Amino acid sequence: MESILTINNLTKKFGYLTAVKDLSFTIKKGNVYGILGPNGSGKSTTLGIVLNVVNQTQGNFHWFDGNITTHNALKKVGAIIERPNFYPYMTATQNLRLVCKIKGVDYSKVEEKLEVVGLLERKDSKFRTYSLGMKQRLAIASALLNDPEILILDEPTNGLDPQGIHQIREIIKQIAAKGTTILLASHLLDEVEKVCSHVVVLRKGVKLYSGRVDEMISSHGFFELKANKQNELITLLENHASFKNIKVEEGLVTAFLNTPMQSEDFNKYLFEKGIILTHLVQRKESLEEQFLQLTDNN
Amino acid sequence: MLRLLNLELQKLLLNRTSKILIFVSFILPFFIILLSSLKINVFGFFTLELGELGIFNFPIIWHLTTFFASQFKFFFAIVVVSMIGNEYSNKTIKQNLIDGLSKKEFILSKFYTLVFFSLVSTLLISLISISIGLYYSSYTEASIIFRETEFLLAYFVKLIGFFSLCLFFGMLVKRSAFALAFLFILFIVEWILFGLMAWKLDTGLAEKIQNFFPLKSMYKLIDQPFQRIAMTKFPDKIDLSYDYTVHWYQIAIVLGWTALFVFLSYRLLKKRDL
Numbered sequence: 001m002e003s004i005l006t007i008n009n010l011t012k013k014f015g016y017l018t019a020v021k022d023l024s025f026t027i028k029k030g031n032v033y034g035i036l037g038p039n040g041s042g043k044s045t046t047l048g049i050v051l052n053v054v055n056q057t058q059g060n061f062h063w064f065d066g067n068i069t070t071h072n073a074l075k076k077v078g079a080i081i082e083r084p085n086f087y088p089y090m091t092a093t094q095n096l097r098l099v100c101k102i103k104g105v106d107y108s109k110v111e112e113k114l115e116v117v118g119l120l121e122r123k124d125s126k127f128r129t130y131s132l133g134m135k136q137r138l139a140i141a142s143a144l145l146n147d148p149e150i151l152i153l154d155e156p157t158n159g160l161d162p163q164g165i166h167q168i169r170e171i172i173k174q175i176a177a178k179g180t181t182i183l184l185a186s187h188l189l190d191e192v193e194k195v196c197s198h199v200v201v202l203r204k205g206v207k208l209y210s211g212r213v214d215e216m217i218s219s220h221g222f223f224e225l226k227a228n229k230q231n232e233l234i235t236l237l238e239n240h241a242s243f244k245n246i247k248v249e250e251g252l253v254t255a256f257l258n259t260p261m262q263s264e265d266f267n268k269y270l271f272e273k274g275i276i277l278t279h280l281v282q283r284k285e286s287l288e289e290q291f292l293q294l295t296d297n298n
Numbered sequence: 299m300l301r302l303l304n305l306e307l308q309k310l311l312l313n314r315t316s317k318i319l320i321f322v323s324f325i326l327p328f329f330i331i332l333l334s335s336l337k338i339n340v341f342g343f344f345t346l347e348l349g350e351l352g353i354f355n356f357p358i359i360w361h362l363t364t365f366f367a368s369q370f371k372f373f374f375a376i377v378v379v380s381m382i383g384n385e386y387s388n389k390t391i392k393q394n395l396i397d398g399l400s401k402k403e404f405i406l407s408k409f410y411t412l413v414f415f416s417l418v419s420t421l422l423i424s425l426i427s428i429s430i431g432l433y434y435s436s437y438t439e440a441s442i443i444f445r446e447t448e449f450l451l452a453y454f455v456k457l458i459g460f461f462s463l464c465l466f467f468g469m470l471v472k473r474s475a476f477a478l479a480f481l482f483i484l485f486i487v488e489w490i491l492f493g494l495m496a497w498k499l500d501t502g503l504a505e506k507i508q509n510f511f512p513l514k515s516m517y518k519l520i521d522q523p524f525q526r527i528a529m530t531k532f533p534d535k536i537d538l539s540y541d542y543t544v545h546w547y548q549i550a551i552v553l554g555w556t557a558l559f560v561f562l563s564y565r566l567l568k569k570r571d572l
Contacts, residue, residue, distance in 0.1 A: 014571075051396045052401075071395075071403070072398065073398075074396060081396065085388060087309065087312070087384075087388060089312060089314070097308075098305065099397050101301065101308070102305065102398055103397055142397075
């Protein structure tokens with residue numbers, strides 16, 4: 001698959017503090033990536049480096065095939081970092097036209113993208129009169145002007161009210177559905193879980209994981225069970241080789257697998273042993289559970 | 299180049315404050331020169347007509363108008379430092395770079411803009427000087443009209459040099475008000491250094507060194523014309539004579555500073571994390 005961004009051994013030091021340490025990963029075309037990490041884990045610094053606003057201490061990165069200068073590559077990228085930055089005294093249209101001039105895009109895109117984010121009726125209002133949600137939507141419109149090959153979003157829902165968060169998510173989903181590569185940095189895990197297929201997990205500037213979301217930890221998932229003969233069920237599970245540990249909480253038995261097992265096989269097995277389940281759910285750990293497991297263990 | 303100029307002009311001309319300041323710094327001096335050339339009747343007691351004094355004669359008019367007009371450069375200096383300060387306070391400099399402007403292009407777009415305004419100002423002043431001169435001057439032979447037009451070149455270079463200095467201070471401190479304060483501090487520092495040198499060495503040598511300082515070298519490009527006007531009135535007073543002509547090396551010094559300031563601005567931006 002075509003690679004869009006390649007990062008090799010990137011390191012950034014701010015004085016004594018190492019914000020990013022020996023980071024390497026590759027972004028492939030067509031996937032939706034999440035960069036996860038607690039606050040201060042180096043997410044924004046990493047994005048700042050590849051977006052030409054922060055200088056790296058060591059290492060290198062290249063956009064696309066590496067035969068294009070960073071600033072020209074950025075004309076094919078759409079990015080929003082932290083807060084929307086526009087000229088407060090210009091209207092939405094004027095601001096976007098300025099971006100068109102920088103990126104070398106035709107003015108006709110301005111109205112089209114304002115329509116996408118639902119700001120068309122406010123296009124002639126000055127930027128300073130906008131609410132935060134509207135500013136963030138304008139930033140998305142601006143990032144979409146050049147129909148980018150990759151859209152980079154750094155905490156796009158930070159500080160927004162629930163409606164604003166919902167609007168931004170809907171827009172992101174629409175864009176992802178069109179096959180645009182997306183790189184989303186966030187510490188809100190449900191946000192990432194909903195849209196991303198791949199993740200890069202950072203902690204204190206060090207990469208803990210990069211790859212598919214569903215392969216993040218070597219886990220075979222778990223069963224949530226309820227049965228009338230609970231004690232017999234627990235004894236049976238404890239003596240079964242496929243389960244590593246069993247938890248009981250408020251009548252709900254959670255049994256963690258250490259080898260793969262299908263739920264129908266498991267159900268049949270229990271039935272043959274004379275235990276009839278009233279509740280059976282097979283699940284994998286949520287991204288949040290996986291993330292906490294990953295960041296705590298290291 | 300036109301793209302970069304166009305970019306910066308949009309940023310400036312849509313901003314009301316910069317628009318007013320640009321108007322003041324470019325239009326006001328011409329009005330003042332124009333008004334001063336008119337016959338003014340002071341409450342019916344007497345008529346004041348500066349033209350009668352011979353100050354609008356070619357070639358002295360070139361010296362006079364460029365000197366006065368260059369005093370208004372401070373208004374545009376505010377525009378220059380605020381066009382950097384605003385980019386930092388709105389964080390639009392960061393957004394510009396993310397959108398695909400290179401750091402070099404960012405500095406160049408500012409530099410082209412100040413060259414553009416210096417050029418417009420120089421053209422305006424040539425036009426107005428020619429018209430007033432043709433109206434008042436006692437000499438209208440082409441050879442006399444175009445004598446000392448090097449003052450126009452000096453005016454152009456002086457503006458570019460001064461605005462480049464403002465550009466550099468703007469990039470250095472990121473805040474418009476502080477950048478202007480720095481300008482004032484530099485002015486004081488130059489005089490203190492001159493004072494120290496005049497005290498430790500001798501005044502003649504100190505003056506020669508002072509002519510290399512950024513602000514002083516820009517000032518010396520167009521020296522004050524009053525003494526020269528006085529000279530034309532009292533040609534027999536030898537002690538009034540001084541060197542007011544524009545020398546090539548003065549222009550070279552200012553161009554040197556300009557190149558240095560633009561380069562340093564670029565270096566500063568390149569090294570900086572935004």
